[in-house]
Amino acid sequence: MLQRFKTLFFAILLTLAGFSVQATHIRAGEITVERVNCQSKTFVIYVTGYVDLIGGQVTFGGGTLDFGDGSEKIINIREDPRVTILIDEQPIEGGNGVGITRFRVEHTYSGNGFYIIGYTESNRNDGIVNMNNSVETPFYVETMVRIDATLGCNLHLPEMLVPPVDYGCSGVAFYHNPGAFDRDGDSLAFAFVTPRKAKDTPVDNYRVVNDPEFGGFQEGTTNLPATLSIDPITGDIVWNSPGITGEYNFAFIVKEYRKVDGIYYLVGSVVRDMQIIVDDCDNNRPELDVPDDICVEVGETVNFDVFATDKDGDPVKLEVFSGVLYFPDSPATYTPNPSDYQPQPGKLTFNWETTCDHVREQPYLVTFKVTDDPPQGIRLTEYATVNIIVVAPAPQNLQSTVNANRTIDLTWDDYSCSNAEKIQIWRRVDSYPLLPDECETGIPEYAGYTLLDEVPITTSSYKDDNHGSLLAFDADYCYRLVAVFPPPQNGESYASNETCGLIKADGPAITHVTVDETSLTDGKITVSWRGPFEIDQVLFPPPYSYELWRGEGFEGSVTTKVMSISSDTTFQDNGLNTMEHPYHYVVKLFDDNGQEVVQSVAASSVFTNPIPGTASIELDWSANVPWSNNTAGFPYHYIYRGHVDGADLSKLVLIDSVNVNRDGFSYFDDGSFNNEPLEEQILYCYYVEVLGSYGNPNIDKPQINFSQITCAQPNDTIPPCAPELVLLTEDCSTILSNQPCNFNNFYNEIAWSETLTNGEGCDNEDQIKGYNVYFSSTGEGDDSFELIDFVQDTSYLHLGLPSFAGCYYVTTLDRSNNESTPSNIVCNDNCPFYELPNIITPNGDGKNDVFRPLDEFSGGDASRCPRFIKSVSFKIFNRWGGVIYNYESGGENTIFIDWDGRDNTGTLLPSGVYYYTADVEFDLRRPQDRFQQLKGWVHILY
Known part of the structure; x- marks a missing residue:
């Protein structure tokens, strides 16, 4: 009292x-x-x-x-x-x-x-x-x-x-949102x-408000220092305590x-500067009881109660703050409204009928506030936030039809939310049961689907021809759809039902590409395939024979014939560098007349990369195959390692398994499987047994393939040395001197020496795995560079660029995946050109009727094309310096200006000399070089 x-x-x-x-x-x-x-x-x-x-x-x-x-x-x-x-x-x-x-x-x-x-x-x-x-x-x-x-x-x-x-009490935790x-x-x-x-x-x-100078302690204690925090996602502020x-x-x-x-x-x-007024008071903070975060499908109603209590028995007032209350269509509501004090326990009912317009990727933050009303002194508050995610409905009635030409037609119902932007089509081989919870949208990574294509939201059909290369024989292709919404709201729907289609076996299908022996020069891979047991034997009479072709890497062209015409359906390929490279294969089918009928879809070997760490080694493996290596029926891949059996340390034995549907194609070995930590001085070797399936009941499953043996040492953290980089691309103006004004085939070429530069803290004799190529369009700071490719050559051609502008550096990777420091940076830039005429004759004869920069069609040549211009702000002045015409590029306005000699009122100007300024923004790499003002005169003649 x-x-x-x-x-x-x-x-x-x-x-x-x-x-x-x-x-x-x-x-x-x-x-x-x-x-x-x-x-x-x-x-x-x-x-x-x-x-x-x-x-x-x-x-x-x-x-x-x-x-x-x-x-x-x-x-x-x-x-x-x-x-x-x-x-x-x-x-x-x-x-x-x-x-x-x-x-x-x-x-x-x-x-x-x-x-x-x-x-x-x-x-x-x-x-x-x-x-x-x-x-x-x-x-x-x-x-x-x-x-x-x-x-x-x-x-x-x-x-x-x-x-x-806001207001707080000394010794009582302060909450704000x-x-x-x-x-x-x-x-x-x-x-x-x-x-x-x-x-x-x-x-x-x-x-800071929790500085020890101010004598605060955590609520209910006399020795724990006060804390201050802000939740980076919800904005909840807690000062425990003033x-x-x-x-x-x-x-x-x-x-x-x-x-x-x-x-x-x-x-x-937005920066907010706020104030808290702290007083001594005999009051306990009220408490809120709110539901857990909510995910709701469009069309459903969010309805829940929020309760508030107060230990002192004081009346409480419940309030709600959220953008959802201010939607022009179907806003959320709450009762009682307006809020007022009520005997505790207090109650507020929140209600929101959701529509397609409410779909977005980020949750809606609905913040609830309770304030007590003591007989005397400061009122205290507490806040709680409920996240509500509005999820779009799944596309409906997805169906598939398999065609004779190794394509599959998909159809589905018109999508119910017209404000969506596109439909994503996801595909995998072999069916996968997907049972997402109410907050799981889109296609989860663990399900093993890959994004095949995207189509406009108004589309309701799609033909899958594997982007022109046709689908693989014998494979059961399965599909799901997801609707995607445009930025800035973004958002995606639940996944659709799955539909599958089995491709007819009228061509060869590779089933195994397994590494038998790992070597730099004498590696061995066995390739097996199935014959075309469903082929039209009238059109293509048996018996059948095959050729086997090989290419280096996971994909690309196959340039080496490794097996000539033969009726065999298995072959061991020898003399390979399986230690450093994966290989991919294609089988070609020939009929009894020696006529090539068709070839299989390519399939690669499994390749494993080790990543050494502190007392640990992580393995990652991958393959590019027409079947699925993460299936619902065979989710486990098996890890083999040496230095396990004390009697034979060179023998690789099974040590563990990985559920790839849950954990991906990765394994972390820190010795925990047998409680023996990895030793720094030992070289550990591994291979992976991979299980997969075509999803075809006529093909034995699982299909088992082995990776190469790969070795690494824990704590091998010394990186290789960096290469020396040079730019091979010719000067921009030289390349463009004979190119038309609409030229857009921009590229850059860089190269580096295989002999690494010496440097401190790097190993110049590491076994090199390859090189990472990094690119930045500006070269402004290390954060602007992004990894664009991994190569094993010592040169790189960067195609498909929007311009020449950009900078590069290269790093070296060793067999333990240690990365060198960046090489020297090399840069290229554009060569802007923008030349304005000094005479126009706007008399309608089609010659010099408008004021526009010179190009190959208006008195210039290819070397004088307006190039690399981002924007133009153009003004015409009379002889007294008054602005009589303004022009801004952007939208429908182009950088060509095309001024017809009229002022801002549309009146044709009389003959005479006028003056102009053109503030031009060039497409250049460095911001300080991008802006230039051109000044000149133009003579109007009739």
Whole structure:
């Protein structure tokens, strides 16, 4: 009772004294942004401040707004007609004298880029505990906007629904959630940042709120230091727990990521600076009871109850914060609404009828808040978040028809969600029972399907001809469909039913490619196949004979005939380097007349790679075959290793098995199978027994094939030395000197010496496995390089490029998969050209009627083509310097300008000399080289 009286007295004192901050001002705030439309680069900027209403001497809205493009605006929201006040010092519920002010400003950006919008205003409120001299410290927040057409149109940045002024009790864990959401469906990530007083300038002597200086301990303890955390996915903030009373500020950033082609790109961010007011109080935090996360199929209704209790028996108020409440179509609802205090246990009912428009990859965050209402003192809160994923329905009624020409026709019903983008067609050999749970969408990796193709969502049929190479004889091909939704929401459906089709055995089918002996020069592989027992013997009379052809690697051309005409259906291939290479084979069928009838689909040997680690070795194996090596009936592959039997250490014996459907084609050996750790000085050798099946009842199963023997030592971590790299591609202008303006066959060629460069910390005599080739379109920083290929040659031709611009480096891999440091970096770049004429005659005779850059059709030649131009901003001036015509490339406007001599009103200009500027963005590798302004004159003649 005494503690509650003290709390009441303190609350009354604060009310009378205006929280002891008569010169008070800003407690918290943020900037949110939305784009007017996708065709415009105009943005609406919302600045929100939370300020003191009691005893305050200064109103919010008299700061500086920096637009991040070199321009800024001195704001006076009550006098500037270009500023719209949306909320003006409106008290927030339960805010104890705290109000909100929000205003909006529009701004147009000139082009693509990253723009940091910052707002600075003096001053923060007085007495903030964890920074120095807060009343003289400016308040600063910022938001980043990215304009980039390649990432789609980003109309909205993250919004936060829960006010950033909250209350806590000393010694009681504090919980908060900002209620953030993104209307476009992008992913959000949360992290703490330091509060600032200006761009890139932190406030003076900032201390985190759980600093030992403030005397906090974890709730219920007197010796465990206080903690502060923010959940990077949900945004839940926990301060366990506040110590001395007072006002504290901290800041966090909400980053917005957009997934494009499987890669997440940062497209925006919002920094919120918030305040927690801590007091002594005799109150227990209320508690929430919410359901587990939910996955729901489109068309189903989400309906559940949330309950709240309070140990002190105080009334409780339940609230919900989420973007799903604001959908224009079929928004979520809840009761009671509006929220109000109710006797505990309190209850809130949430209801949401889902539609196709709600499908997205990321879950919807629905944040629930409970606030108690004690007789005296500070109200305490607790938050809980329920993730709701709306899943699209599976495509229905998938059926297959096998054709005589080794193709399969697929049909299915029209898809029920018209806002989906495409249908993915997945395929595997041999049926696989798939029983996904309610949150498992798409095709799981363990099921062994591969993506065959994608078709528009309006399509309801597909012919599988194996991309022109036809399907394998004797194989049972099985299919499933998945509907995929466009970015930014993305999202995918449940997998469809499975349908299968068995290809007729009217050609040879390879069943085994197994390594018999591992050697650099005398390796042996046995290849076996089945004859065409279902072939039309009238068209192709028996007896039949075969040729066997071989190629190096998992796939590619077969250039070596290893078995001439023979009736055998098995052959051992000798003299191979099975230690370093896999091999693939093709069987050709001949009839009684010696006429080649058909050939099989290629099949490769199994190849195993060891990856040494600390007291361990990891094995990965793979093969490219027309049957399936991960089947429901034979899910296990078997691992053999030497140095097991003390009597014969050279003998390789079975040590373990791997369920490849669950664990993939990988095995980690740390000696745990026999509780004998691997020894660093021992070379361990392995091979893998692989089981597979065509899914054909007429072919014996399982089909068993063995990999080569591969060896590695634990702790072999010394990498090989790096190669020396050179660029072989000719100069860009030389290549293009005789090429037409529409040339787009860009390539780069690099080479390196097989003799490795000497260096510290590398092994110059390692046995080389091959080389990794890395590429970056800009060369800006190590993070910009991506692995594009693994090769065993000492040169690389990079085809299919959008331009010449790019940088490369190469690393060496040894047999233990140790990778060298990067080689030297070599770069190539484009050679932009853009030349404008100085005369036009817009008289309609078809000659020089428009102003456009020279090319091979307008007075230029191939060497003067406009090349590698990304954008053009063009202006025409009269002789007094006035702008009379503007042009921006982009959308339907091209870089060719095609100005017809008219001003912005459409009026034909008289003869004379006019002046122009052209701000040209070149397609060059380095950002500092990309922009150039061209100036000149043009003479209009009639």
